[in-house]
Amino acid sequence: xxxxxxxxxxxxxKSIRETKNITQSEVATKLGVTKMAISHYESGxxxxxxxxxxxxxxxxxxxxxxxxxxx
Numbered sequence: 762x763x764x765x766x767x768x769x770x771x772x773x774x775k776s777i778r779e780t781k782n783i784t785q786s787e788v789a790t791k792l793g794v795t796k797m798a799i800s801h802y803e804s805g806x807x808x809x810x811x812x813x814x815x816x817x818x819x820x821x822x823x824x825x826x827x828x829x830x831x832x
Contacts, residue, residue, distance in 0.1 A: 768805030770814075773831045775803040777821050791820040 778788060785799040792799070792813055801807035802817070809817060818825050 763805045764808065767808050769832055770809065770828070771803040771805045773828055774817060774821070777823055777828070778803075781821060783821060788817060788820045792816045 778785070785796045785803075789796045789799045794813075798807065802809050802813075814828075815825060818828060
């Protein structure tokens with residue numbers, strides 16, 4: 762079941778990624794996961810661990826705090 766938090770977080774990360782013209786594949790490589798995992802994170806199908814959230818934000822060039830500020 763999708764959790765509201767995961768859906769909102771995924772939507773924000775996807776929006777930032779698209780704004781910066783970064784592909785899911787590029788983020789996946791930096792996190793050491795598959796492109797499908799990134800798709801699941803962005804859709805809220807899968808929860809991000811704190812460690813992977815930090816890596817995800819680093820891949821996008823943003824801070825975790827700036828992501829939470831958008832929520």
